[in-house]
Amino acid sequence: MIKVSVLYPNRPGVRFDLGYYCDTHMALVRECLGRACLGIAVDQGLSAATPDAPAPFVAAGHLLFASVEAFQHSFAPHAERIMGDLANFTDAEPLVQISQVCLDA
Amino acid sequence: MIKVSVLYPNRPGVRFDLGYYCDTHMALVRECLGRACLGIAVDQGLSAATPDAPAPFVAAGHLLFASVEAFQHSFAPHAERIMGDLANFTDAEPLVQISQVCLDA
Numbered sequence: 707m708i709k710v711s712v713l714y715p716n717r718p719g720v721r722f723d724l725g726y727y728c729d730t731h732m733a734l735v736r737e738c739l740g741r742a743c744l745g746i747a748v749d750q751g752l753s754a755a756t757p758d759a760p761a762p763f764v765a766a767g768h769l770l771f772a773s774v775e776a777f778q779h780s781f782a783p784h785a786e787r788i789m790g791d792l793a794n795f796t797d798a799e800p801l802v803q804i805s806q807v808c809l810d811a
Numbered sequence: 812m813i814k815v816s817v818l819y820p821n822r823p824g825v826r827f828d829l830g831y832y833c834d835t836h837m838a839l840v841r842e843c844l845g846r847a848c849l850g851i852a853v854d855q856g857l858s859a860a861t862p863d864a865p866a867p868f869v870a871a872g873h874l875l876f877a878s879v880e881a882f883q884h885s886f887a888p889h890a891e892r893i894m895g896d897l898a899n900f901t902d903a904e905p906l907v908q909i910s911q912v913c914l915d916a
Contacts, residue, residue: 709854713867728914749814749910757879762818762908774862803867805854809833 707744707807708771714798716751716764723795724750724765731791735769738788742780745770764798774804812849812912813876819903821856821869828900829855829870836896840874843893847885850875869903879909 714722728748736743747768751761771777781788792800819827833853841848852873856866876882886893897905 708857711854724913732914746914746916747912748914749816749908750913752813752879752909752911754909755907757909761910762906763910766908766910774857801867802860803854804857804859804862805866805868805871806857807852808829808855809837809851809853811851 707810708774708777709805709807710769710771710777711803711805712767712769713763713801713803714765714796715801716761717798720764721795721797722764724748726795727765727767731795732767734791735767735788738784739769739780742771742776743769744772764796770807777804812915813879813882814910814912815874815876815882816908816910817872817874818868818906818908819870819901820906821866822903825869826900826902827869829853831900832870832872836900837872839896840872840893843889844874844885847876847881848874849877868906869901875912882909 732746732748736746749766749768751763751765753759753761769777771780837851837853841851854871854873856868856870858864858866874882876885
């Protein structure tokens with residue numbers, strides 16, 4: 707299984723509408739990717755290692771797929787629509803990481 | 812539920828022993844944190860958004876807890892032992908993020 711993580715860097719004054727992201731954006735993602743997307747998770751950044759240090763990322767979304775190819779084939783036809791929705795909830799420039807899930811227990 | 816993510820930045824020549832991390836380090840983490848840790852996941856970085864671009868993080872570990880307090884209380888007594896093990900599998904300086912898990916479906 708592979709995980710596509712979309713990490714939104716934090717900075718003072720960053721705009722991020724978590725409600726829109728979880729409800730509206732992720733509904734769009736589900737609709738576009740269909741059954742190729744095996745799972746969706748959203749994290750809201752609280753802090754760094756200590757509670758007084760700001761979180762490196764204001765939020766992160768993680769999408770699970772059977773393979774990199776399954777992600778690419780489901781995402782490509784909808785890339786413009788999904789990426790075009792970003793401005794509706796954030797002004798952060800996301801960092802994207804594709805990972806192999808080695809352990810999940 | 813909260814997630815403690817430990818992200819190991821990628822760079823050319825970075826040292827990261829994934830086998831040691833998954834098997835030996837995570838066994839130590841489980842032993843130290845006990846039942847406070849509700850779940851463990853490990854991701855191995857494959858690439859950025861496109862397969863030819865390097866992954867921002869060579870690997871990442873994610874630990875789930877009921878609350879920030881549950882993490883702090885279980886981790887503090889073992890911090891030195893857990894952090895002291897890092898040199899056994901990597902020379903990367905990890906980035907730590909504590910997040911609220913908003914969605915996991």
